Amino acid sequence: MNEPIFLEPVFKDRIWGGTKLRDLFGYEIPNDHTGECWAISAHPHGQSVVRQGTYKGKRLGDLWSEHPELFASDSKVFPLLTKILDASDDLSVQVHPDDIYAGEHENGELGKTECWYIVDAEPGSVIVYGHEAKSKEELVRWIEEGKWDTLLTKIEVKPGDFFYVPSGTIHALGKGIVVLETQQSSDTTYRVYDYDRKDSEGNTRELHLEKAIDVTTVPQSYQPGSYQTSQQGGTEITTFVSNEFFSVQKWRVTGPAQFEKNKTYQLFSIIEGEGELSVEGQAYPLRKGEHFILPVNFGPYEVSGNFEAVVSWN
Structure with a gap:
């Protein structure tokens, strides 16, 4: 779908x-x-x-x-x-x-x-x-x-x-x-x-x-993470964590970026700015505070605008 x-x-x-x-x-x-x-x-x-x-x-x-x-x-x-x-x-x-x-x-x-x-x-x-x-x-x-x-x-x-x-x-x-x-x-x-x-x-x-x-785990201390960043068109993607429980990224969109069909469903939360999601000629406006799911095999699609999103999946 x-x-x-x-x-x-x-x-x-x-x-x-x-x-x-x-x-x-x-x-x-x-x-x-x-x-x-x-x-x-x-x-x-x-x-x-x-x-x-x-x-x-x-x-x-x-x-x-x-x-x-x-x-x-x-x-x-x-x-x-x-x-x-x-x-x-x-x-x-x-x-x-x-x-x-x-x-x-x-x-x-x-x-x-x-x-x-x-x-x-x-x-x-x-x-x-x-x-x-x-x-x-x-x-x-x-x-x-x-x-x-x-x-x-x-x-x-x-x-x-x-x-x-x-x-x-x-x-x-x-x-x-x-x-x-x-x-x-x-x-x-x-x-x-x-x-x-x-x-x-x-x-x-x-x-x-x-x-x-x-x-409670003993002993226990905070270990700072090291994060990988990649670029997809006008989108900078930082991967924070990827394990058996979830994968979590931050997407920083500053211009158009095209994505192929996603292999798993994805959860999106817009935390700053506004933009647009386009698929099959249909445009969906995005703004801070929006939350949505892209079902499995969604796409190909494009994101554009100037916004930040936290993206996750299991």
Whole structure:
């Protein structure tokens, strides 16, 4: 099918959310504490809906099960989830399980390996990535003693940075950061520390220390990635990661570029600028905040304009 599948996102209220999903992307957010845009999602906790075209009104999960010819995948569920997160305040320090642990303890849910592309960051913004414990015993002791400054590794970030966050990694976004997150389609999070915050009813949020300690990788430290860049016409393509979970690239389009039929379905999120996608004489305008899927064997096609996109596939 030579028709892109444009999707309507789902928005989530979060204690740490804000208004940047509206301010930066122009979304109509439900309130001033909107923390997450589930942009391309077939997860039961929030499904994207097709905005236009042949499959208008269909949920992505239904499209996956009813029209496997669009994806040519042997996965039982749509394996990826694309989000944009607005951290108006610090997120809780957390860790995610791998597929095996999640399958055993979370009713068959996928594990959660993810990655972040930093879209926006206020000066001095930091993330938590990894920890300083050299053994499980030291990890447990520092958690029990609340030695968070000793335990947690913090890294200052800027727009354009990329971080691969495999399952088992203790992590958290800090205040003032907006990221595009590509992850396995999972909503399983084990909360380690939440700064003793209270919600609107005066309650602290649940921690999941036993499971968190079970799945945390020890020892653990951040290893900067090295990325490959190639040129396709007027498009510069930077490959951030390519593994069993997902491949993630950034496309920087500054002029026309032609592409052959894609061999797998691809997820696109426009994070800056505007342009156009053309296939078989049909032009589709693209603008910041759009999210769409090109089904398998889509093309040949052309992109043009001046925009940046995060592109992923499994």
